[in-house]
Amino acid sequence: MKHIQLDDLNEMSKIYRLNLVNSITGYKSAHLIGSQSLDGKNNVAIFSSVIHLGSNPALIGFILRPTSVPRHTYSNIKATGIFTLNAITKKQIKDAHHTSAKYPEEISEFDKTNLQIEKKEDWNAPFVKDVPIQMGCRYQNEYHIKENDTKLIVASIEHFYVSESLLLADGWVQLDKGNIVAINGLDGYADPKLLERFPYARPKS
Numbered sequence: 001m002k003h004i005q006l007d008d009l010n011e012m013s014k015i016y017r018l019n020l021v022n023s024i025t026g027y028k029s030a031h032l033i034g035s036q037s038l039d040g041k042n043n044v045a046i047f048s049s050v051i052h053l054g055s056n057p058a059l060i061g062f063i064l065r066p067t068s069v070p071r072h073t074y075s076n077i078k079a080t081g082i083f084t085l086n087a088i089t090k091k092q093i094k095d096a097h098h099t100s101a102k103y104p105e106e107i108s109e110f111d112k113t114n115l116q117i118e119k120k121e122d123w124n125a126p127f128v129k130d131v132p133i134q135m136g137c138r139y140q141n142e143y144h145i146k147e148n149d150t151k152l153i154v155a156s157i158e159h160f161y162v163s164e165s166l167l168l169a170d171g172w173v174q175l176d177k178g179n180i181v182a183i184n185g186l187d188g189y190a191d192p193k194l195l196e197r198f199p200y201a202r203p204k205s
Contacts, residue, residue: 023185034084035076058157085135086128132163132178
């Protein structure tokens, strides 16, 4: 087994270090965040940092990289207060990955990919069409992480749209039925399959 220490990490090339640290912690969720500017420009961007924060109230969080450069998703969310979360399926990974390209604000990633906008009543932020899970989220707060100048964005989920084939009788959502992918590192996409589901664990007598 290879042993890598902090001194070794500091001597690595930028790309090797990025790949190592981003991939070694395991699979991450894959989401497209849809947002819209005040003047109606639609934006969609891939995020691998969306996390569950709580179910009552329903809260999620995601990490935003330093805003020392323009972050269109962030500026749109701050301006409008809302955004969408859209699960990524196997057939969408090429287009989803391309949304990480840095386009100027006036160019929508929807126009540079085959991803399509879906609008829903009373929610201006764009959803992504043909995905089995969509959520309408509202900005609640943000927390500065001083160690690397990132932000934890906290949002409430106000709208859930789930394909009925994924939604089980007890409310559990079986993701692999929708061909929903996970991300390994920055650029690897995986197709996870359910192995087993266990009942609530209690201490052994």
